[in-house]
Amino acid sequence: KKELVAWSEEHERPAGVMPIIEDIRKTGNYMLFHAITKYHGGKGAVSRRLGWRVEEHVSRGFWHQEENVSEALAPYLDCTGGGVGEDGEEEEEECTIPTKASLVEKGRQDLVGAIDRLGGFKVVARHLDLKIRHPGRKPLYPELRDWESYRQKLERWMEAHHHRRKDGGKKKISKMPKMDELVNFGGKDLHYATRKYHGGSKKVAEKMGWN
8 A cells, every 4th residue: 555655646646546557567666566466456456445446447348448458467467577687777577468378278268358359469468568479489598497507507607707806716606797797798598587587687686695
């Protein structure tokens, strides 16, 4: 509640009125967006709990409104990034729209139909600034999905490229490298795995016990 009230005040939204969920995501507050959509039951549940007003929707046209489709999609998005990078700047979150098959498997034929009425998965993904998972395209560096394999390779990269003393000895590893350093010094696979598989540099640093 505290974070939601603060967001509403910062963006000059009327008190006691539930903001549009997609507006929260577009401002970059991914933590609040996911807290509402994934952990607290969605816009309707949160507004009822807070006693806030939410715009009524005509049931016949409910799925014709992009905001409703966006909120319904939120729990099924595959998102990476969104944390704070080593340079203190917030990393942009990248989310991938689920496939039609995965939604059908989860019993969300209603959502598939709504997406089709809005122009299809590609159109909706473009409007909501989501990425598309291309059928048949295999993820890169699948061996780095495993945490131990990723951790060991990251430590080897650090020892080779980032933490060497002038006398040739090794420094104690205690700090997460910047993402652009990984790209520029032979760690493109680690850069990809950090964002795609392990939640971004902030989460990796926390798990490794680094600054």
